[in-house]
Amino acid sequence: MRPTQALLGGGGGKVGKHGLFLGGWGDFGGLKQRGIISYGIAPNRQNPLAGAFHDAIFNTWRRFSSQVLYVAPPIIAGYYAINWAVERNHYLNSKQGRAEFGVDED
Structure with a gap:
């Protein structure tokens, strides 16, 4: 069964089994609800x-x-590696480290 033009367009005609159309967008037609x-x-x-x-x-x-x-x-491994490198650098640039591993600059 093909819907009528009133149903397709949302117009306000009498359609359906009991001759009532719910209405267009936002207007459902029926009685106001109370309570x-x-x-x-x-x-x-x-x-x-x-x-x-x-x-x-x-x-x-x-x-x-x-x-x-x-x-x-x-x-943690990176921290200990950097800490070891910094301490080693300080030792090699100290008086004891230069005496042990360094050469004379004369």
Whole structure:
């Protein structure tokens, strides 16, 4: 069965089994409803950060604990390598290091 032009266009004609058309956009035609109460909260009155800081702490801990074994060992090894190099450089440029490994500049 093909819809009539009134149904396709959203016009206000008598259509359907009982001769009623619901209406166009936003106008559903029927009786006004009474006794129905609905409550809502405006978007500007909502708390968009409700629980965000609590969730951020636990999410950060979860992500940190899952990645720490991939990141920490190379950082620790790099720290000890740089620390050894700095101490070795200080020793080689000290009086004792020059006396042990250096040559006379005469």
